[in-house]
Amino acid sequence: MNRYEAKSSSTMSDAPSDAPRSFWRKLVRSSIEVDAKAARVALGLRHEEQAFELPGRLFEQLPFAVYVCDRDGLVLRYNHRAAELWGRSPKLRDPNERFCGSYRMFRPDGSLLPHHQCPMADVLRTGVSVREQEVHIERPDGSRGIALVDIEAVKDSSGNIVGAVNCFQDITVRKRAEEAALRLAAIIESSGDAIVGKDLDGIVTTWNGGAERIFGYLAEEIIGKPITILIPPDRQKEEEAIIERIRRGQRVEHYETIRQRKHGGLIDISLSVSPVRDAQGKVIGASKIARDITEHKRSQAQIINLAREAEHRTKNILATVLATVRLSHSDMSDDFKQLIEGRISALAKVHTLFVESRWAGAELHRLVTQELLPYSGEREARVRIDGPAVMLEPSRAQTIAISLHELATNAAKYGSLSAAGGRVEIAWSLTADGRLSLRWIESGGPTLTPPTHRGFGTRVMENMIGQLRGEVRFDWRAKGLTCEIALQLA
DSSP states (O other): OOSOOOOOOOOOTTSOTTOOHHHHHHHHHHHHHHHHHHHHHHTTOOSGGGGOOOOHHHHHHOSSEEEEEETTOBEEEEOHHHHHHHTSOOOTTOTTSBSOOOSEEEOTTSOBOOGGGSHHHHHHHHOOOEEEEEEEEEOTTSOEEEEEEEEEEEEOTTOOEEEEEEEEEEOHHHHHHHHHHHHHHHHHHHOSSEEEEEETTOBEEEEOHHHHHHHOOOHHHHTTSBGGGGSOGGGHHHHHHHHHHHHTTOOEEEEEEEEEOTTSOEEEEEEEEEEEEOTTSOEEEEEEEEEEOHHHHHHHHHHHHHHHHHHHHHHHHHHHHHHHHHHOOSSOOHHHHHHHHHHHHHHHHHHHHHHHTTTSOEEHHHHHHHHHGGGOTTHHHHEEEEOOOOEEOHHHHHHHHHHHHHHHHHHHHTSGGGSTTOEEEEEEEEOTTSEEEEEEEEESSOOOOOOSSOOHHHHHHHHHHHHTTOEEEEEEETTEEEEEEEEEOO
16 A cells, blocks of 8 residues: 555546546557548548548547548648647648648657657658657747657558548546646655644545654554554644644644554644635645654754743852852942842842743733833732833843833932832834834923933943943923833844
8 A cells, every 4th residue: 555645636628527547548559440430431441441521620629639641641631629739630642741730749758859850750651650659849939848649550452551630538637637746746755844634534544754763663553543542642633623623624734743653652743733624615634744753753842941040040140149248348338239139139030030931931911021020019009001012032021121120220219119199101113124213201200300311220221222322211200200212123
């Protein structure tokens, strides 16, 4: 039994699409015999068979192309289907139109087939009939078709060749469909993923090489058996849910689950399932693509463990720095120590977000929420956060984290967060040139007096944002501070 059986329906351009090939072969062969008899009349033979003549109307209504040549290869008669396949209407008995009415012909391998070497010429030369020989025909407009030719020699009562009749079918569509099916079958068979077909009862119908490698079963071992043989006992209900969705014509996209190999081992897979429909559009089965993601999952786990280890070590380093600051007996004031501790704590918190994103960065909304959370148990009433989803890469996330820490610390000491009715709004947007525009707006706090000099926190913000080619602007209004930060994201 084949691992994968590619089936395709083949049609002739001028014949009913649902006719079996064997029927048309018999019809063509019978028609060749009839046309051969009629050709004897056209060729001028005089004996008892001359009484039979194929009517012109029937000749034109044949469901395939046909033409007749004399012993010299001159075209004596052809029907409209032949002219359509040739893409032209050659002049009858023209010495320049010998053996075939096509513009040019080619062999299946693509090499040019001269008219004097075509199948009709061979039959007229040898008298040996041709059956189902493939010829590629080029039309005057450059388009090509594929024909399957059946040629019968016409002989007189003495056995001499006096001409030949060619009945040929346009198999272009069928041939292209067969080639596409073969390519598809080759792709499926060579795929590293398991590609499995099953019917609506969950019975395996096709099984490719990838499935053999992943699950360990040979095609002959599993085709005809239920797909549930691959599903661990505690996951059997998954198949019921999948089949139900397939019956409704729905797809299952990239579903991560666990399956069981032939000898009992479990593997992580990513599963995609699509409905398979018949010619009428009715769902008759499903096609599954399963990818072994065991190594990927193992790598993910290792990355997570490494990220946690990195976070742990980073926090240890920051904790050591904090301890050093706290134990310092220098002239450093306690307020200054607290400022340093706050900045180190802000860096530690943003590193936690880095670990969650596997060091891709930090999502801005979470970063803002995390930094503002300590300042009020009624955060929703006092703090308003608004902006689109933005993932900040680590260096920019650290800069925003420190900036927010400085702004929040200042607001808690002197600004809106120092008063019961004070509020802070943090809003951001993305500009057309790929910049982040973030605004910090305070209101409801004590009346502010613009500072007479730039504080240490302000200089920290300006320095960090400036290193990233960003800009920061402070507007010390009486009703509250407004700070605008512009930062290039890419």
